[in-house]
Amino acid sequence: MGHTHDILDDIRSQIDAHAEPLAQARERLALVRSTAEAFPGALRTYASGSLAQHTFIHPVGDGDGGLVLDRRVYPGLGPDGGGETPADISAELCGLLGPAVREVYPNARCGTSKRGPKLTFGQPVDGQDPTVDLVVALTRKDAPGLWIPNLKNDTWEASDPERHVKLFTSGGASLQRTRRRVVRLLKAWNKQYSIPGFSSHNLTVWAWEFSEPGMGMAVALNTVLTKAARRVDSGNATVDPAGVSPNVRLLVPRDTASRRLRTAAAGLEEAIAHDDDRDAVLSALSKVFYKYIDDPSPSSLAQKISALRQPGPLSTAALGLGGPSAAIPTVRSYGIVSEGR
Structure with missing residues (x-):
């Protein structure tokens, strides 16, 4: 791990x-x-x-x-x-x-x-x-x-809600545990948006379909996002695994759903590719779970804002600006009173 x-x-x-x-x-x-x-x-x-x-x-x-x-x-x-x-x-x-x-x-x-x-x-x-x-x-x-x-x-x-429970809790103990964790992470990712793109049932169906025995949590999450994106891109429907209800519906337009899934899958892919570099993983996952993780890279907006708030002169490099490094003096904005007033 x-x-x-x-x-x-x-x-x-x-x-x-x-x-x-x-x-x-x-x-x-x-x-x-x-x-x-x-x-x-x-x-x-x-x-x-x-x-x-x-x-x-x-x-x-x-x-x-x-x-x-x-x-x-x-x-x-x-x-x-x-x-x-x-x-x-x-x-x-x-x-x-x-x-x-x-x-x-x-x-x-x-x-x-x-x-x-x-x-x-x-x-x-x-x-x-x-x-x-x-x-x-x-x-x-x-x-x-x-x-x-x-x-x-x-x-x-x-x-067939009873059949759904049987399906979604099936498999060996390790697969069940991984699937549950993936579903929770998918729910948190989905709820970051003001208009969620997918129902909880939809996310659970994908986790059941695409998670496989032997996958760790990170690989399983990446696999689910990647394969879900391919399905949405293809225009193919996600069918009811119990074979009773109509096809599962997206909650946002298909192009929006596809873009969100592809962006999240790319973030997981990048994190896994740099798994031995904590800052690189944080930076990659901050693009996916942006309400839960701050991007530690100097180029991130949060880091730039933080740098601007620090006392003393700044460098152009700290703000991610190109060209030769130079110091930028801090100034007090007109009309802002001093601390303690």
């Missing part, structure tokens, strides 16, 4: 979920799931998303799960039944969950998200107050996966 791995580990220490909020997210989801099992026609509940896949980053947001209903108890519900939409059944489930959860969390409230009831708890831990999203799901009659709600449109959509 070289400097690239060590610096990526340093980033991980900044982005990994804090223990107490993460534990609260698990406890809250467990409470909501156990309560939902009393709902009429309940077949089972499940955990999904970042919590089940161990890929949460700081801050901890929502714990995802689902309640699978028996279609025989609700013959009118869903595309395989009488076509009834999910709005009413979601409201009924909320009516059960809200009062029960308030017995443990007095400030809890039950509203709805896109997929079903959303529980808020009003009891922060470490400045975070994890929520729970519970999908109301139906078994499908003649196809794999589940029908899950789209409450924005009051319709049902095909998905």
Whole structure:
């Protein structure tokens, strides 16, 4: 392991979920799931998303799960039944969950998200107050996966969140660990942008597809970024690995997504190529994780600004200017009062 791995580990220490909020997210989801099992026609509940896949980053947001209903108890519900939409059944489930959860969390409230009831708890831990999203799901009659709600449109959509968890947590212990770390790093990279380019699910699919046994964290991250960039450049779709949902969508235009991926892949490639030079690795990775790493090279903007703030004369070389080196005297800007005033 070289400097690239060590610096990526340093980033991980900044982005990994804090223990107490993460534990609260698990406890809250467990409470909501156990309560939902009393709902009429309940077949089972499940955990999904970042919590089940161990890929949460700081801050901890929502714990995802689902309640699978028996279609025989609700013959009118869903595309395989009488076509009834999910709005009413979601409201009924909320009516059960809200009062029960308030017995443990007095400030809890039950509203709805896109997929079903959303529980808020009003009891922060470490400045975070994890929520729970519970999908109301139906078994499908003649196809794999589940029908899950789209409450924005009051319709049902095909998905297989249980299968996703099995796939994304598959493989040997080493591969699982590397994949989880890569997903967390990808999430942190993606969230640096004011408009993220990719959903967490998209990043997780790529990490599952492109990470291979024997890869270290740095190589795996570089491989995922490089192969994802090639796919986006080619115009080929990223398909649902469970074979149930529609193709995974980008959140930004294709050219923007491609540029971000290629830039990040180039930064990782440069870091790995100079793995024995810590400053070179920092400089390369600062182009990827720019909110987590400062570029130590004298040519960086941050270094130039820092140099300008130092007392005493500066050299043109310190500012990265060409030509013969010369001293530049510092001056006090007009109208700026002295320190201590």
